[in-house]
Amino acid sequence: MKKVLSVLLGLVLCLSLMACGSSADNAAAPETAPSTSAADSQTPQSTVGGDDFSDIKPVKIKFAHGYAGGELAVELVEEWMDLVTEKTGGAVEWEYYSGGSLGSITEIIEQTDLGAVDLTVTDTSQLQNYAEEYAILFYPFLFQSYEHQLKTLESDIMDKFSAALEENSNLHALGYYVNGVRNICSKKQLASLEDCKGVILRVPEIQVYKDTATLLGMVPTTISYSEMYTAFNSGICEAVECPNNSLYPSGYHKVGPYILKAGHMFSSCAVEFNKDFWNQLDPQVQAVLQESFDSLTAAHAEKVIAADEEFYKLYEEEGATVSEWADAQAPADASKDYWYTSAEALGGDSKDIVDAIVALRI
Numbered sequence: 001m002k003k004v005l006s007v008l009l010g011l012v013l014c015l016s017l018m019a020c021g022s023s024a025d026n027a028a029a030p031e032t033a034p035s036t037s038a039a040d041s042q043t044p045q046s047t048v049g050g051d052d053f054s055d056i057k058p059v060k061i062k063f064a065h066g067y068a069g070g071e072l073a074v075e076l077v078e079e080w081m082d083l084v085t086e087k088t089g090g091a092v093e094w095e096y097y098s099g100g101s102l103g104s105i106t107e108i109i110e111q112t113d114l115g116a117v118d119l120t121v122t123d124t125s126q127l128q129n130y131a132e133e134y135a136i137l138f139y140p141f142l143f144q145s146y147e148h149q150l151k152t153l154e155s156d157i158m159d160k161f162s163a164a165l166e167e168n169s170n171l172h173a174l175g176y177y178v179n180g181v182r183n184i185c186s187k188k189q190l191a192s193l194e195d196c197k198g199v200i201l202r203v204p205e206i207q208v209y210k211d212t213a214t215l216l217g218m219v220p221t222t223i224s225y226s227e228m229y230t231a232f233n234s235g236i237c238e239a240v241e242c243p244n245n246s247l248y249p250s251g252y253h254k255v256g257p258y259i260l261k262a263g264h265m266f267s268s269c270a271v272e273f274n275k276d277f278w279n280q281l282d283p284q285v286q287a288v289l290q291e292s293f294d295s296l297t298a299a300h301a302e303k304v305i306a307a308d309e310e311f312y313k314l315y316e317e318e319g320a321t322v323s324e325w326a327d328a329q330a331p332a333d334a335s336k337d338y339w340y341t342s343a344e345a346l347g348g349d350s351k352d353i354v355d356a357i358v359a360l361r362i
Contacts, residue, residue, distance in 0.1 A: 030062075030095045053091040056282055063119040064097035064112075066105035066225060072245040072307060073179050073269050074098065076300045077121050080271075083292045092285060104224050106205070109272070113170050118277045124176060124268045125206050131164035132346050136353055139339045140212040141332040143266040144361050146305050149178060151360045153268060153297075160353060165272075172278040175293050178301040179267040180243025180308065187238050187256040191326045193217050193334065202228055202237040209241075211342070212264055215334050232256060243267050244311040245304065253320040259312075261324045264331065 063081070067074045084092050102108055102117065109126055111117040128134040136142070143149045152158070153176045162173040190196055197217040203209035205222045213220035218239070223231045231237050233255050240252055241262065253259060271293065278286070312322050325331060343350035 030097055053088045053284070056088070056091045056284060058091050058093060059281065059285055060093045060095055061118045061277075062095045062097075064102040064108050064117045065121045066100040066103065066108055067121070068099055068250065070249045072300070072304055073121065073123075075303075076177060076269075076296055077271065080293050080296055083296070084289060087288050087292060088285070092289070100226050104226055106224070109171075112272055112274050115170070115274050115276060117274070119271070119273050121269055121271050123179065123204075124270045125204070125208065127161075127165060127171075127173075127270060127272070128206060128208070130169035130171060131161065131167070133161055133164045133348075133350060133353065135206075135208045135346070136339075136343065136350060136357070137161070137268060138206075138208045138212075138265050139342065139354070140208075140215055140264045140335040142335075142339060142354070142357060146178065146181070146266065146301065148361050149266040149268065150301055152357050153178065155356075155360065157353060157356050160349070166275060170275045172273045172275040174271040174273060174278075174290060175297065176268050176270050177297040178304050179269045180245050180304050181261075181263050182241050182243055182265040182267050183247065184239055184241045184260040184262045184264075185232075185247050185252045185256045186240075186258045186260065189258045189321060189323060190239070190260045191323050193330055200236075200238045202231055202240045208342075211338065212335075215338060216264070216331060229255075243304075244308050248311045248314060253315050253318065257320040259315050259320055259322045261312075261322065262331075263328075 063077075065074070065077070081094050081096070085094070100108075102111065105122055105126060106129075108117060108120045109122055109129075112120045113130070124134055125138045128138075137152075143152070158176060165171050165173050184190060184201070186199065188195075188199070190199070193216060199218045200221055201213045201216075201218040202223045203213055203220045204225065210220040210222070221237050223237065228240055228242075229250060229252065232240050232252060239256065240247070241264070242252070247253065247259070281289075315322050339354050340351060343354045
């Protein structure tokens with residue numbers, strides 16, 4: 001595992017350098033899709049499940065995202081692309097741009113909403129810029145465990161979020177998946193709210209992250225994901241927070257050798273189509289896209305959970321210190337009022353959504 005993650009680290013660093021030298025204003029060549037395309041086949045047919053796609057006009061999907069290679073978030077969507085290509089015998093083709101080659105995560109969501117891009121994958125928190133309800137999924141310490149988060153992502157509760165997104169944007173959520181508990185990597189050891197006071201924490205330009213940093217006594221500073229490593233390395237911020245599958249492969253623990261198992265949020269990802277593009281797809285294509293995605297999420301969750309324990313071992317083997325909250329209840333208690341005051345400000349049935357999520361606690 002260590003050797004594999006070391007290779008991934010090297011790949012991520014190379015891709016990060018490439019992304020830093022890229023600009024959304026420059027033309028970017030699409031990557032070769034991860035699977036072997038059968039686009040040249042005159043009569044593409046599914047090799048899985050027996051569905052015949054020979055009468056379906058080939059569809060090309062322009063898919064872009066801002067994640068670096070090697071992250072588990074990317075691994076799932078690339079596996080999904082492979083599976084769709086296999087099932088359709090190449091009737092679905094991919095024009096694939098990764099690593100922020102078409103812009104930042106935020107910029108690519110905007111491009112997807114406008115129709116310049118057909119499809120993207122993002123951290124679900126990014127969607128609250130289009131439907132405020134998504135902030136609820138990132139309320140600090142609302143989720144107690146991966147099991148609690150999975151119950152929520154697999155429940156009818158998520159239909160409310162998807163409906164709000166379609167109502168308020170030109171985006172269609174294909175689905176959601178686990179992307180890891182968020183931890184804090186810092187340049188000094190943190191184990192209590194007192195330790196956190198005044199520490200400058202990098203957060204994305206999303207209000208719930210800023211609020212969470214403030215609840216912990218930290219000073220939030222907004223920096224784009226693509227610039228986060230540079231900012232941390234240069235001292236613009238003193239701490240960063242991300243899932244382990246982003247922190248470790250990118251080498252943040254080499255810059256700030258203290259990892260706090262903060263557990264302040266359980267991150268999820270969403271796959272979003274441009275709604276107009278999705279609606280014009282043949283129903284048979286829609287079905288294979290949806291069913292292929294759904295078939296992968298449970299196994300991916302198990303992979304993320306298993307990887308976390310390995311990451312903690314690797315941090316320590318490579319000289320970092322892994323710690324937990326001295327009093328885990330203290331930061332959780334500091335956040336409870338925030339859930340309901342924030343939900344009340346959102347209005348609608350937001351408080352009911354919070355209650356429904358709390359009711360699913362294990």
